[in-house]
Amino acid sequence: MPKPLSEETLSIIEATAPVVAAHVDQIVPCMYRRLLADPEIRALFNMSHQNGQSPQHKALAGALVAYATHIRNPAVLGGALERIAQKHVGLQILPEHYPHVATALLGAVSEVLGEAAKPEILAAWGEAYWFLADTLIGREEQIYSASEQADGGWRGWRQFRIASKTPETHEITSFLLEPVDGGPVLAHRPGQYLSFRFTPAEGEEFRRNYSISSAPNGRDYRITVKREAGGRISNWLHDAVEPGSVIDVAAPAGEFFLDPTGKREVVLLSGGVGMTPMISMLESCGGGDLRMIHVHATRDARHHAMRNRHLDLADESHVFYEAPEVGAEGIFHAGRISPEWLVRISDPKIADYFICGPTGFMDAMIRGLRAANVPDDRIHYEHFGPAAAQLG
Numbered sequence: 001m002p003k004p005l006s007e008e009t010l011s012i013i014e015a016t017a018p019v020v021a022a023h024v025d026q027i028v029p030c031m032y033r034r035l036l037a038d039p040e041i042r043a044l045f046n047m048s049h050q051n052g053q054s055p056q057h058k059a060l061a062g063a064l065v066a067y068a069t070h071i072r073n074p075a076v077l078g079g080a081l082e083r084i085a086q087k088h089v090g091l092q093i094l095p096e097h098y099p100h101v102a103t104a105l106l107g108a109v110s111e112v113l114g115e116a117a118k119p120e121i122l123a124a125w126g127e128a129y130w131f132l133a134d135t136l137i138g139r140e141e142q143i144y145s146a147s148e149q150a151d152g153g154w155r156g157w158r159q160f161r162i163a164s165k166t167p168e169t170h171e172i173t174s175f176l177l178e179p180v181d182g183g184p185v186l187a188h189r190p191g192q193y194l195s196f197r198f199t200p201a202e203g204e205e206f207r208r209n210y211s212i213s214s215a216p217n218g219r220d221y222r223i224t225v226k227r228e229a230g231g232r233i234s235n236w237l238h239d240a241v242e243p244g245s246v247i248d249v250a251a252p253a254g255e256f257f258l259d260p261t262g263k264r265e266v267v268l269l270s271g272g273v274g275m276t277p278m279i280s281m282l283e284s285c286g287g288g289d290l291r292m293i294h295v296h297a298t299r300d301a302r303h304h305a306m307r308n309r310h311l312d313l314a315d316e317s318h319v320f321y322e323a324p325e326v327g328a329e330g331i332f333h334a335g336r337i338s339p340e341w342l343v344r345i346s347d348p349k350i351a352d353y354f355i356c357g358p359t360g361f362m363d364a365m366i367r368g369l370r371a372a373n374v375p376d377d378r379i380h381y382e383h384f385g386p387a388a389a390q391l392g
Contacts, residue, residue: 002134005127010071012124017068020125023112024061031108032057041100043205044091067132074132082255085139089147090195090253091207092156093140098133105129147251152184152218157197157248163220165243168305172273173238174213174224180246187216189257190284191277191354191382194221197248200236208233211356211382212252213276213306215283221252224305226273256356256382257281260290264350268294268314269342269365271357272303277382278356279306286313293346296320297337297361318345339368348374355381 005013020027036042045056063080070076106126110117148155159180166174177194179185188194193211200206214222228234241247258266258281266285268278275296286292294314298304300323311317311331320333342365346353353369355362362381369379 001138002131005071005131009124009127012121013068013071013128016121016124017065017071019113019116020068020109021065024064026112027105027108028057028061028064030111031060031104034107035100035104038100041097044093044097044207067128071128074135081136082139085136085143086253086255087209088136089140089143090193090209090250092195092197092250095137098137102126102129102133143253147186147253150186153186154251157250159246160221160249162241162243162245162247165241168224169303171227171303172224172305173227174222174306175237175241176220176222177247177249178220184218185221186251187218188212188221188252188280189254189259190215190280191257192252192254192280193277194223194252195250197250198233198236200233200240206233211276211280213279215280221249224273224276224279254382256354256380258285258354260285260288263290263352265291265347265352266293267342267346267351267353268292269296269337269353269355269357270294271297271361273305274355274357274361274382275306275310276356278354279309281354282310282313286315291315293351294318295337295342295345297357299323316345337365339365339372342368343372348372352378352380355379359383 036045066077066080067074074081106122106129109125110122113121144155147153160177161180163176163178166176168174191211193209195207195209198206198208210223210225212221213224214220225234225237227238256277260266266281268281270278275298278294278296282292282294292314293316294310295318296304296310297320300321301307304319304321307319317331318333319331320335320337322335342353348369351374353365353374355365362383366379366381370376
């Protein structure tokens with residue numbers, strides 16, 4: 001456990017938190033500018049999250065304010081910290097990376113606040129940063145060790161070969177991954193993701209997370225990737241990566257997963273390519289005693305990936321198209337999912353809801369379920385963006 005913060009530090013953080021919050025939209029971009037100047041650290045970040053009104057910048061800004069707000073009781077942020085630790089493990093963040101962030105953060109605070117950033121204030125924020133960093137480092141080491149010691153597990157990067165490449169729609173493709181060493185693979189929890197280190201060209205390195213879209217089998221994994229407009233890696237995967245290609249893969253991670261123990265009804269709610277972790281859940285738990293309802297939203301049949309898998313495996317399926325299929329009433333619906341409709345076709349008194357999709361879609365569903373008095377511990381969701389977005 002990290003050393004508790006001193007009373008002096010707690011008092012300084014509380015006193016200066018409003019000032020930092022007022023300038024946080026300047027501090028965070030400044031911090032990232034400093035941090036991303038280091039090529040070694042730059043490779044850890046998805047650069048598509050760094051442009052314009054960056055979701056990653058917004059996430060970290062909210063995280064700083066939330067942490068300062070709860071500085072005397074950071075335990076209330078436990079769930080969010082677990083999400084961050086899981087993301088860090090997926091991207092292979094190591095203890096030696098944390099000093100770079102400390103230097104960039106404190107340098108940004110000093111630059112933005114100027115003379116107001118007195119030495120004792122910077123020292124307090126540094127102590128508070130390292131308390132949080134040491135908490136994350138400790139939890140991340142637990143996850144790394146558990147993955148390494150489990151059957152088929154490993155630490156760090158392991159080479160996998162693309163065994164097959166299957167188009168699911170004109171913009172979504174599945175890739176089957178088999179370990180080059182021929183050994184078994186760690187049984188993932190349905191809903192978790194794999195992380196990858198890609199080198200599309202000499203001197204380039206990119207890291208990405210993709211949900212596993214298959215049930216655990218001890219032999220291989222499947223990921224299902226959407227081609228994104230302007231996406232450096234998604235387009236490279238679709239256009240250049242072929243069966244036989246070898247890529248670096250980190251062990252499965254993520255705290256968004258389905259554990260069927262004690263559950264009576266599960267509603268899987270997905271939008272677009274957010275259906276990938278749901279397919280893993282259906283392939284793992286469908287057809288058993290647990291009642292599974294899958295509700296999926298996408299543009300039209302042309303954009304509907306892995307259709308037969310979820311229609312065959314769920315006890316009840318609903319698909320929302322902007323343009324519905326003719327003659328398929330009962331399963332296919334026009335328009336968008338509403339939380340009120342969702343509550344009518346499920347039992348909010350007992351159901352667990354798993355949600356994955358675009359941010360706006362997810363936020364609307366989460367708010368609607370909370371309004372229907374579904375407790376937070378039965379609302380589970382996976383954001384594609386930065387983990388810190390959920391720290392607030």
